[in-house]
Amino acid sequence: MAATLRDVADHAQVSMRTVSNVVSGYTHVSEKMRAHVLRSIEELDYRPNPVARTLRTGRTGVVALIVPEIDVPYFSALARDMINAAATFGYRVMIDQTGHDHERERDLLTGNDRTMLFDGILFSPLVTKLELLEMNSPTKMPLVLLGEHDFDGRYDHVAIDNVRAAQDAVQHLLDRGRTRIAAIGAQPLEQYATPQQRSAGYETALTEAGIAIEPELVREAEHYSRADGYDAATALMALPERPDAIFCFSDLLAMGAMRAVFDAGFSVPEDVAIVGIDDIEEGRFSRPSLSSVSLDTAFIAERSMERLAARIDDPDRAPEQIIAPHALRARESTAIAQSP
């Protein structure tokens, strides 16, 4: 007959609660006790019924990671790091992608999602600040926000200094002697936080350098995809006065933009220097390799998972705002300085 939780407790001469805590992976069990109980679990070949355990503990051992698109390299790298970070806290990760579905995001944030079977949410949302402030019943589910929304400090929040990251990217182009610097990735005002903040960094860098913002050099992109970058750069290279540099709000936009510059008959970095944000591996092997602002996805994953695990254990703790480091990686796509 299959061994029960009670059998394990009897065998290990501990309480059923202790066995349950070990099985649930709770961190407050001492390493020595854990090893002791695990020996009994092994010897009796005890297989906990996960559903019964869930009902008993009220916990699933699963956290949800919500991203707009899992096949965007930045998010798949984040997911990789998040799965690893979650494992160190004894959690598994369920990944959901919202696409560009605001309703789905709102359902998750308001707890209207009726199938939630996880203990907490790591959420990289697209929804606008305005929409979130209007939500009358935010979720009771432990929640850590990733990315640029701060939601008035109501939630734990891990993000980079997005304005500064954009400013650093544009300053790098200025340092290379570029003066006619375009931007790809802007979006209509008041919609999403990321493009707003990156636009602000772009404008600050140019303004501090005494360069006027030229609206024709600022291009919108809907999905931050290679195709969006390609289309926007194609339009830029067709201008009577072409840019001598392009700051792309993501590396995927930059990969598309580089290809467009070549297809228009120009060279990177000789004619047009290009810099992105994300530092995805693709950009280290592309020709030319892509200069980019590196975001520390491992740091973001570890700190946000640590925050979420703490909040699951203590829902009433005060929210924290954590800024992840970023760093410019100069590569071939900005290698050549132009003389003034």
Added chain:
Amino acid sequence: MAATLRDVADHAQVSMRTVSNVVSGYTHVSEKMRAHVLRSIEELDYRPNPVARTLRTGRTGVVALIVPEIDVPYFSALARDMINAAATFGYRVMIDQTGHDHERERDLLTGNDRTMLFDGILFSPLVTKLELLEMNSPTKMPLVLLGEHDFDGRYDHVAIDNVRAAQDAVQHLLDRGRTRIAAIGAQPLEQYATPQQRSAGYETALTEAGIAIEPELVREAEHYSRADGYDAATALMALPERPDAIFCFSDLLAMGAMRAVFDAGFSVPEDVAIVGIDDIEEGRFSRPSLSSVSLDTAFIAERSMERLAARIDDPDRAPEQIIAPHALRARESTAIAQSP
């Protein structure tokens, strides 16, 4: 007070079982009945307790997708399609990556994983056929295998014809007049199925063309990464007799190989034509764009999810073997034919 399942059943004048079926997303409820019950759920603002529901139905509404590495573009594209396909069957997807951890894979396959809280598994395994045949207690969990293992027809299985895909890639290089064709991605015999089958396709194509297999042109790669491709191609370009084409067992290997050929001072496709397998988006924007064998991830996702949902509903049905289509996409990296 919060509405209960009974309140909804009373309000809708249906059985509690019908409400439960609607909440669980079972497909055998008529659309009319579903709409009727959902109206009562809305009116009473009924929020099912997911854990209690799970215990009641014995189902979680979650399927696990197990891949070696989520940040490999092929797997993140597959995950994207799988999440979409699962949604059409009323399932959410929990993603787990095994890394290169055989123990973890075995635990999942044998049901030794002690935290399983899902109804079925979509499994893209690395473990060797030999190891699997030796497993004395395969999992009772509904399981669909993706990729090249067939496990003697014991499981539902969705895969491409891997030997044929490799053969088609090499034939494409032969059609371009290349004769000294290298391969990157081989692995020691008897270890994994994918490299074995792709090696077999490579050898068949060359043999049929009357070209002898030269061991120095066949290079191993451990992780099918850009870095592996870079290192292997660097070694190939240093040979006294260089190859005039390289067949890479994955597109990521090919992206690294292209960069290595350039860094060695040669051109793609002029000096070396390159073809990969996977047809990842990155290869459509790279310079040159990458010829590749396209695998239909949407087809793989839809058919495997459909198989898994059917098996969850009826564990005793006979396993099916499904072959997904593939197609060569010729691009710039093989654009130039060489005269003999």
